[in-house]
Amino acid sequence: MQFIADFHIHSKYSRATSKEMNLESLDKWAKIKGIDVLGTGDFTHPAWFKELKEKLEPAEAGLYKLKGKYAKEFRKSGGDWFDSKKQTRFILTVEISQIYSKGGKVRRIHNLIFAPSLETAGEINRRLGMIGNLKSDGRPILGLDSKELAKILFDVSPDCFLVPAHAWTPWFSVFGSMSGFDSLEECFEEYAKYIYAIETGLSSDPAMNWRLSKLDNIALISNSDSHSAQKIGREANIFDAEMNYFSVLEAIKSKNPDKFLSTIEFFPEEGKYHYDGHRACGVSLKPEETKKYKNICPKCGRTLTIGVLNRIDHLADRPESGKPKRAIPFKNLIPLDEIIAEALDMGVKTKAVAAQYQKLIAALGTEFNVLLNAPIEEIKKAAPAHIAEGIRRVREGKVSISPGYDGEYGKIKIFSEKERKDLAKQKALWV
Numbered sequence: 001m002q003f004i005a006d007f008h009i010h011s012k013y014s015r016a017t018s019k020e021m022n023l024e025s026l027d028k029w030a031k032i033k034g035i036d037v038l039g040t041g042d043f044t045h046p047a048w049f050k051e052l053k054e055k056l057e058p059a060e061a062g063l064y065k066l067k068g069k070y071a072k073e074f075r076k077s078g079g080d081w082f083d084s085k086k087q088t089r090f091i092l093t094v095e096i097s098q099i100y101s102k103g104g105k106v107r108r109i110h111n112l113i114f115a116p117s118l119e120t121a122g123e124i125n126r127r128l129g130m131i132g133n134l135k136s137d138g139r140p141i142l143g144l145d146s147k148e149l150a151k152i153l154f155d156v157s158p159d160c161f162l163v164p165a166h167a168w169t170p171w172f173s174v175f176g177s178m179s180g181f182d183s184l185e186e187c188f189e190e191y192a193k194y195i196y197a198i199e200t201g202l203s204s205d206p207a208m209n210w211r212l213s214k215l216d217n218i219a220l221i222s223n224s225d226s227h228s229a230q231k232i233g234r235e236a237n238i239f240d241a242e243m244n245y246f247s248v249l250e251a252i253k254s255k256n257p258d259k260f261l262s263t264i265e266f267f268p269e270e271g272k273y274h275y276d277g278h279r280a281c282g283v284s285l286k287p288e289e290t291k292k293y294k295n296i297c298p299k300c301g302r303t304l305t306i307g308v309l310n311r312i313d314h315l316a317d318r319p320e321s322g323k324p325k326r327a328i329p330f331k332n333l334i335p336l337d338e339i340i341a342e343a344l345d346m347g348v349k350t351k352a353v354a355a356q357y358q359k360l361i362a363a364l365g366t367e368f369n370v371l372l373n374a375p376i377e378e379i380k381k382a383a384p385a386h387i388a389e390g391i392r393r394v395r396e397g398k399v400s401i402s403p404g405y406d407g408e409y410g411k412i413k414i415f416s417e418k419e420r421k422d423l424a425k426q427k428a429l430w431v
């Protein structure tokens with residue numbers, strides 16, 4: 001069975017998240033997006049964990065679904081703007097933020113944990129609760145070595161899974177330029193053999209990671225790390241396996257291309273840390289330029305934040321087009337609301353963009369169906385022709401992006417300036 005999974009999100013109990021990050025709206029947005037398996041995020045948070053226990057019931061092995069009284073079927077005939085009878089499956093996950101010193105340096109690492117059952121998650125919570133405060137943030141901050149976290153997890157259950165999160169972001173990741181390590185072995189020591197996957201993060205895609213031969217046996221997974229329901233699935237994983245916790249993890253661990261089909265990625269330039277730079281000065285630099293300036297901001301003289309492209313370049317042992325023998329393919333996409341906003345030349349959060357978005361989902365089922373599968377001719381029937389054209393260009397990778405740097409997202413352009421002017425003339429017709 002083919003299905004799409006996004007394992008890393010945050011609940012309303014994490015900092016800087018939407019109040020709407022509750023199970024009901026996650027279930028609803030998973031249906032709109034076409035996500036079949038969604039991480040719960042934040043299971044170490046006592047209030048969120050209580051909600052998970054109250055509202056979820058077991059589905060397939062290691063997966064959960066909303067109990068009947070909380071689950072909702074969406075029907076256009078019943079006044080909803082889309083149809084969905086599917087029940088979202090939830091998988092228990094949490095991201096742990098770890099700050100500790102090792103080898104004389106301060107390390108800041110984010111790790112994503114998977115648990116096979118609420119009971120196992122409860123035991124993990126009990127053990128981690130003895131180490132630090134799990135209540136203050138859905139993504140708890142612990143002064144715990146990554147190796148010690150691995151030890152605790154696999155001691156609780158060998159079916160737990162640990163994945164270094166957004167493995168390349170400069171400030172909070174296993175390979176981060178500012179506070180990470182140069183290898184998984186250096187970080188996890190004897191537990192490195194239990195690390196089967198890393199999360200590529202928004203600022204890198206698999207092709208960039210393929211340049212490191214030491215990652216050849218590591219699966220590259222992709223998740224949204226979303227803080228709002230509308231952004232879930234902006235990166236995701238496509239499987240063709242039995243839908244249960246153990247098959248999903250087996251597909252990842254084995255990197256079997258018949259079971260782990262592909263990942264859905266941002267264009268990495270759109271991520272917040274693709275290039276190097278200094279945000280306060282508006283300085284964005286390619287790795288070669290950073291070298292020229294000796295890692296110092298040419299405007300203010302402070303140290304530049306070294307981005308993902310530079311960091312990968314530094315650790316890579318293959319050229320840019322290098323590829324390992326066994327690599328899971330991927331597709332770069334742009335979220336549908338951003339494509340519509342660009343095509344309409346309006347803000348992502350405007351009513352006009354929402355109206356076109358809803359029309360497309362109502363006509364074609366899910367956002368992933370619109371972005372990945374629906375024939376362009378079908379899209380044209382449900383939306384203005386240039387939105388369909390925008391989707392076609394994204395599918396073919398024909399977009400230009402000014403890369404993100406030092407916490408600033410990259411900016412996408414699907415249409416040229418001239419095309420935009422021509423489109424503006426037609427605007428009156430469809431706004």
Ligand SMILES: [Zn+2]
Pocket residue numbers: 095110165166172
């Ligand atoms: Zn994180």
Ligand SMILES: [Zn+2]
Pocket residue numbers: 008009010095139165225
């Ligand atoms: Zn996160």
Ligand SMILES: [Zn+2]
Pocket residue numbers: 278280281283297298299300301302
């Ligand atoms: Zn500066």
